[in-house]
Amino acid sequence: MNKKGILIVVSGFSGSGKGTLMKELLARYPDTYALSISATTRSPRAGEADGREYFFVSKDEFEKMIAKDELIEYAKYVENYYGTPRDYVESKLDEGKDVILEIEIQGALNVKKMFPDTLLLFVTPPSADELKKRLVGRGTETMEVIESRMDRACEEAAGMEYYDYLIVNDSLESCVAQMHDIIRAEHRRSSRNLEFMREIKEDLERMRSRR
Amino acid sequence: MNKKGILIVVSGFSGSGKGTLMKELLARYPDTYALSISATTRSPRAGEADGREYFFVSKDEFEKMIAKDELIEYAKYVENYYGTPRDYVESKLDEGKDVILEIEIQGALNVKKMFPDTLLLFVTPPSADELKKRLVGRGTETMEVIESRMDRACEEAAGMEYYDYLIVNDSLESCVAQMHDIIRAEHRRSSRNLEFMREIKEDLERMRSRR
Numbered sequence: 149m150n151k152k153g154i155l156i157v158v159s160g161f162s163g164s165g166k167g168t169l170m171k172e173l174l175a176r177y178p179d180t181y182a183l184s185i186s187a188t189t190r191s192p193r194a195g196e197a198d199g200r201e202y203f204f205v206s207k208d209e210f211e212k213m214i215a216k217d218e219l220i221e222y223a224k225y226v227e228n229y230y231g232t233p234r235d236y237v238e239s240k241l242d243e244g245k246d247v248i249l250e251i252e253i254q255g256a257l258n259v260k261k262m263f264p265d266t267l268l269l270f271v272t273p274p275s276a277d278e279l280k281k282r283l284v285g286r287g288t289e290t291m292e293v294i295e296s297r298m299d300r301a302c303e304e305a306a307g308m309e310y311y312d313y314l315i316v317n318d319s320l321e322s323c324v325a326q327m328h329d330i331i332r333a334e335h336r337r338s339s340r341n342l343e344f345m346r347e348i349k350e351d352l353e354r355m356r357s358r359r
Numbered sequence: 360m361n362k363k364g365i366l367i368v369v370s371g372f373s374g375s376g377k378g379t380l381m382k383e384l385l386a387r388y389p390d391t392y393a394l395s396i397s398a399t400t401r402s403p404r405a406g407e408a409d410g411r412e413y414f415f416v417s418k419d420e421f422e423k424m425i426a427k428d429e430l431i432e433y434a435k436y437v438e439n440y441y442g443t444p445r446d447y448v449e450s451k452l453d454e455g456k457d458v459i460l461e462i463e464i465q466g467a468l469n470v471k472k473m474f475p476d477t478l479l480l481f482v483t484p485p486s487a488d489e490l491k492k493r494l495v496g497r498g499t500e501t502m503e504v505i506e507s508r509m510d511r512a513c514e515e516a517a518g519m520e521y522y523d524y525l526i527v528n529d530s531l532e533s534c535v536a537q538m539h540d541i542i543r544a545e546h547r548r549s550s551r552n553l554e555f556m557r558e559i560k561e562d563l564e565r566m567r568s569r570r
Binding site for chain 2: 330350352
């Protein structure tokens with residue numbers, strides 16, 4: 149069966165718990181998955197380390213990466229570039245690992261266009277009410293921040309249907325299991341096993357002609 | 360998430376162990392799955408019971424079922440009709456059960472045409488050699504029978520790529536798990552959760568306009 153890794157994009161509502169989900173999935177299956185780290189021109193926030201949350205690069209360096217085709221996708225948000233370095237992704241896929249990109253919808257659709265076999269997963273709370281609770285629930289944000297998050301959530305929701313699967317984040321445990329199950333199942337798709345089917349057919353024809 | 364049942368077609372090489380797989384899956388998850396029983400005009404074989412392996416009906420009765428649109432698909436093999444009664448399938452789907460049809464490729468493609476959401480699964484041994492072992496391995500068949508089975512296997516192989524997923528029958532245990540995982544994952548497809556996505560979007564818009 150399919151031995152090559154699958155390229156997986158995970159997006160989802162801000163506050164849907166994607167980050168925690170990714171961390172847990174990788175901790176549990178370190179030999180199965182690899183998490184791609186994005187390059188960005190924005191400044192590191194407190195607690196962020198270069199090469200862990202992001203590769204922090206200058207605008208100049210980023211534009212050189214674009215020019216040399218070293219990114220499989222990139223996008224600009226609020227004057228900052230974000231992109232996915234190609235090398236890491238391709239080498240991990242060749243090793244047979246499923247490579248996960250945690251990126252926004254625009255990047256997701258760009259990746260899908262270039263790599264049509266990409267699996268698009270969208271993480272969502274079980275309901276809009278639950279989503280709202282999470283957006284306001286931290287208790288430290290101003291009304292303005294909450295409203296801007298709500299606006300963003302509406303935009304994010306608009307893209308949901310472009311994703312292949314929805315992962316409902318009711319609990320971390322179930323969320324990790326759903327994601328792992330979906331990816332395992334995807335490895336069994338006929339369209340990802342053309343080589344296996346070709347071999348079975350050729351072997352059968354060979355046996356038939358031999359008799 | 361998606362509560363309605365999924366219509367599932369299982370096909371596969373003769374000798375791939377479909378029958379045993381279905382029995383085990385249903386024994387293990389009786390509340391999740393329902394197995395559709397085909398109607399046929401062929402005579403019962405030793406050990407077959409009406410309403411268990413098949414509904415055995417006369418040619419006349421079968422043609423009446425066709426005329427009244429009581430079958431969701433039917434086909435004729437070697438002078439005998441085989442078909443899937445509609446009532447059972449639709450009532451079980453409405454109950455939220457995943458309904459499994461064990462039918463041949465021609466029927467599978469007909470069902471898919473009428474119900475595009477049908478999930479097509481193909482059961483295959485891990486290799487053509489293994490398949491051949493199973494075809495000849497019973498030790499009781501003449502060379503002629505074996506050759507006709509090999510011919511049939513070649514025909515069956517030709518249709519594999521129309522199926523959504525391959526289930527590799529290396530062991531019964533793994534086979535049941537693969538099939539159950541694939542179906543569970545399919546329930547999370549965005550295309551099977553249009554209602555859920557619509558509700559989230561509407562709720563978000565409503566919250567936004569309320570403030």
